[in-house]
Amino acid sequence: MMTGFRVPPVVDRQTWQREIDALRVREKAATRELDAIAAQRRRLPMLAMDGYVLEGEHGPVRLAEVFDGKSQLIVYHHMWSPDQRWQCPGCTGYTAQFTRLEFLSAYDARFVIVTQGPIDQALAYKARVGNKMAWYSTANSAFGADVGAPPGGGFALNVFLRQADAVYRTWYTDRRGVEQLSHTFPLIDVLPYGRQEQWQDSPDGWPQYPTYSRWPGSAEIAQLYGAHS
Template sequence: MSESAMPPVVPADEWEAARAELLVAEKEATRALDRIAAQRRRLPMVRFGEYTFTSTDGPVTLRELFGEHRQLALYQFMNAGPDAFCPGCTYFTRNVANLDGLARKDLAWATVSDMPIEQMAGYWKTMDWEHIPFASSAGTTFSADCGAGGGFLLNMFLRDGDNVFRTYSTGQRGVDGLLFSNTVADLAVYGRQEDWEDSPAGWPQFPTYG
């Protein structure tokens, strides 16, 4: 990045006019997202089978991951093989916070992966993720049944008694948009500084997981 790789400097009234123009677009996007959220809340749901995962305390079922809550957000962490860990899933999990806030909305959070439980437990300890519940889905068809295809996916579930239903799922940019650090970086002049972004010439940009 050179010293000249910065936005142009303009008088305050010109900046205010440009900011007001952008605000119109931002409000349009916000209203569009509100409409999408309303549509999402009206999705039908599908009954989901029972699965038994492996936790550090022994077997744990999909139903048990809810705890006493009616809703569950369940992230499928990609299995990259022995002694390897998906950088994207790692970056995502580093952003998982305020689970107490979710709990107040009757929503539990957990992470599962087709990694063996010993590999997950070691990584959780290394990364200081003890606040994030996790279990291994290795040996089950859960990942395939969700359509994760060996990748990562966020599923949303609702329970009615002991019956579990899937209400929503998202991956790729749908997951990417949930990250606190990305959301804040998107507001900064240099953005995320990733090489896929549409940025002015000279802006700092690097490989996404470099």
């Protein structure tokens, strides 16, 4: 239990409702703006992709085959550090959220992980941390580098559309753009104390710690998900 920190002021019901109503105006405006952004995203042009070959659990696989018969594909590019037992905790934690992805089938879509790590090491890491997603390696392909996730680079997320065997890149984001496609931070952000990181605008007396310091490490995530570390 957190103690020793300041708390929000206690007010009467009418005052509390007035403050909620004022905030709701901004929340609704933000929702409408996100709807408008999504509408613009649906109108983006697309970029034709080369015939990349990745490595999957059962061997080489063409990019068009990664769709597994679907027409739309989301790819999370998991950061990879060679010869490390535990990979990026941010990527490990982010992808650990997605344990039920079957709902995407109704939208003719699939969501997979691609990493620069060799496929045998990538699959071993997947098992080590208890990840439930399909993993592919771009270690022997220019695919990752060509879509914003080169060897030694950061994480990213790409979206693709398939027409027969032709694949097109439709959208891309990285950094905090990826954060929006999760449920962890939206849940934490509605808590009274929020993320408790020093960069956030919080009232005086609120708990604040160095950025990332409250994030679980990869080994902790593996333990939480019951994987064999």
